[in-house]
Amino acid sequence: MSSEQQVEIRAVTEGEQLEWLRCSRRTFLYPKTVTAEHVEHRRPTWEGQRLTGAFDGDRVVGTYRSWEWSLPVPGGAGHSVLTDHISTVTVAPTHRRRGILTRMITADLSAARERGVPLAYLVAGEAPIYGRYGFGAAVAGQTLTVRVPASLAHVPTGTEGIRVELVDDADLRAEAPVLFAAVAAARPGAVLRTERFWDEALGLAPGPGDDATAARPALIARDASGAAVGVARYRAQESWQAMRHDTTLEVHDVFAATPAAQAALWQHLLSMDIVDRLRITERPLDDPLPELLADRRDALAGEGSDHLWARLLDVPAALEARGWLGPAGSCVLEVHDALGIAGGRWRLDVADGLATVTTTTADADVTCDVGALSAAYLGETSLVALAAAGRVRGDAAAVGRLSAQLAWQPTSWPTIGHF
Numbered sequence: 001m002s003s004e005q006q007v008e009i010r011a012v013t014e015g016e017q018l019e020w021l022r023c024s025r026r027t028f029l030y031p032k033t034v035t036a037e038h039v040e041h042r043r044p045t046w047e048g049q050r051l052t053g054a055f056d057g058d059r060v061v062g063t064y065r066s067w068e069w070s071l072p073v074p075g076g077a078g079h080s081v082l083t084d085h086i087s088t089v090t091v092a093p094t095h096r097r098r099g100i101l102t103r104m105i106t107a108d109l110s111a112a113r114e115r116g117v118p119l120a121y122l123v124a125g126e127a128p129i130y131g132r133y134g135f136g137a138a139v140a141g142q143t144l145t146v147r148v149p150a151s152l153a154h155v156p157t158g159t160e161g162i163r164v165e166l167v168d169d170a171d172l173r174a175e176a177p178v179l180f181a182a183v184a185a186a187r188p189g190a191v192l193r194t195e196r197f198w199d200e201a202l203g204l205a206p207g208p209g210d211d212a213t214a215a216r217p218a219l220i221a222r223d224a225s226g227a228a229v230g231v232a233r234y235r236a237q238e239s240w241q242a243m244r245h246d247t248t249l250e251v252h253d254v255f256a257a258t259p260a261a262q263a264a265l266w267q268h269l270l271s272m273d274i275v276d277r278l279r280i281t282e283r284p285l286d287d288p289l290p291e292l293l294a295d296r297r298d299a300l301a302g303e304g305s306d307h308l309w310a311r312l313l314d315v316p317a318a319l320e321a322r323g324w325l326g327p328a329g330s331c332v333l334e335v336h337d338a339l340g341i342a343g344g345r346w347r348l349d350v351a352d353g354l355a356t357v358t359t360t361t362a363d364a365d366v367t368c369d370v371g372a373l374s375a376a377y378l379g380e381t382s383l384v385a386l387a388a389a390g391r392v393r394g395d396a397a398a399v400g401r402l403s404a405q406l407a408w409q410p411t412s413w414p415t416i417g418h419f
């Protein structure tokens with residue numbers, strides 16, 4: 001067996017992309033044969049992205065993909081930071097636990113910092129992997145299961161003026177991306193989507209061997225002027241025989257410009273015939289659905305999980321880029337970073353919804369590792385909870401105030417944004 005030192009980490013050439021894709025899909029236990037057609041299908045997505053490979057001789061034994069992408073942060077629409085978006089992280093089972101991921105990710109994070117990118121993020125395959133590299137679990141998602149039929153006891157004002165139309169998935173192409181972009185811009189941590197993502201998600205660009213899915217049913221909610229104000233997508237079991245007995249409708253990608261439009265979509269979905277339950281994925285932690293129901297036990301929360309992991313690369317730039325809802329006040333914050341990328345000690349002054357961050361040598365009020373601050377950065381994970389876990393240290397009043405300052409409403413939104 002070759003030693004770790006013989007494994008070379010470098011950019012993948014066009015001619016190596018097929019082996020690179022094979023390595024990633026094999027490691028993710030993808031069941032289908034990967035061909036040159038799959039590479040052609042992925043090429044539009046890879047344009048402008050960095051594809052890195054770990055090579056043992058001419059064999060690809062590790063994959064890593066990253067690119068610059070904007071991420072909404074607390075502060076409302078218009079508050080976003082440039083990020084290093086990381087994906088397709090794999091090391092072949094034959095080459096695991098020899099430091100290959102460590103070499104790929106530390107090189108990528110350091111290079112991103114040098115380019116002036118203040119934040120990195122990814123959606124983790126498994127929770128224990130990324131904490132050691134300074135990532136913190138920053139956006140959680142939940143799956144709600146709701147018995148059908150169920151009725152809404154409360155609806156927000158204006159729900160009666162919303163009309164819900166049944167369309168095909170493909171019919172969403174013109175209107176859904178614009179609506180999604182507007183909704184996502186105001187939700188911290190919402191992974192933004194490319195045009196290519198929409199083509200693939202709506203079944204308009206099927207990969208080799210994939211079924212064309214563009215005719216799946218979907219819903220559009222429209223206001224009195226006819227403008228699209230909400231979208232919901234869903235799929236049922238494949239055969240009607242299975243559906244005669246016990247039918248779960250998998251509902252995903254529900255988003256709306258207003259609470260009324262969202263409630264109108266739920267009203268429609270909760271009253272569908274031949275359906276026993278809805279299984280609704282990718283919901284934020286503050287989803288109002290249980291509050292709308294006549295019997296809140298009709299909605300069971302389950303499968304809550306970390307979704308997006310964030311990693312601060314430039315603490316002052318990232319803290320100054322976001323908005324602040326909490327009380328005005330100052331503290332000295334010391335951040336440790338074992339990778340030597342983002343550590344330092346700063347005075348943080350919060351006032352009028354903004355923060356000013358300046359280097360200081362004063363004693364620290366609050367001290368933590370970069371992973372803990374990264375977890376709290378998007379406003380959802382509580383700094384007080386991190387302190388209770390021993391991951392943040394300092395005077396309780398200073399930690400409590402910084403925790404209240406970092407918190408943001410509405411919470412983050414666990415969107416799926418790339419393939």
Ligand SMILES: CC(=O)SCCNC(=O)CCNC(=O)[C@H](O)C(C)(C)COP(=O)(O)OP(=O)(O)OC[C@H]1O[C@@H](n2cnc3c(N)ncnc32)[C@H](O)[C@@H]1OP(=O)(O)O
Pocket residue numbers: 027028086087088089090091092095096097098099100101102103122123124125126128129132
């Ligand atoms: C954004 C994404 O793409 S998420 C998807 C991540 N990929 C996967 O889950 C696919 C299956 N897994 C893999 O391909 C590999 O196991 C990887 C990429 C997760 C790890 O690659 P490796 O090269 O083995 O990691 P490396 O050797 O650098 O490990 C560094 C440390 O992390 C630990 N570690 C790595 N992966 C895991 C894991 N899944 N669970 C627990 N610990 C882990 C190692 O034990 C090691 O710890 P140590 O330094 O204390 O010895």
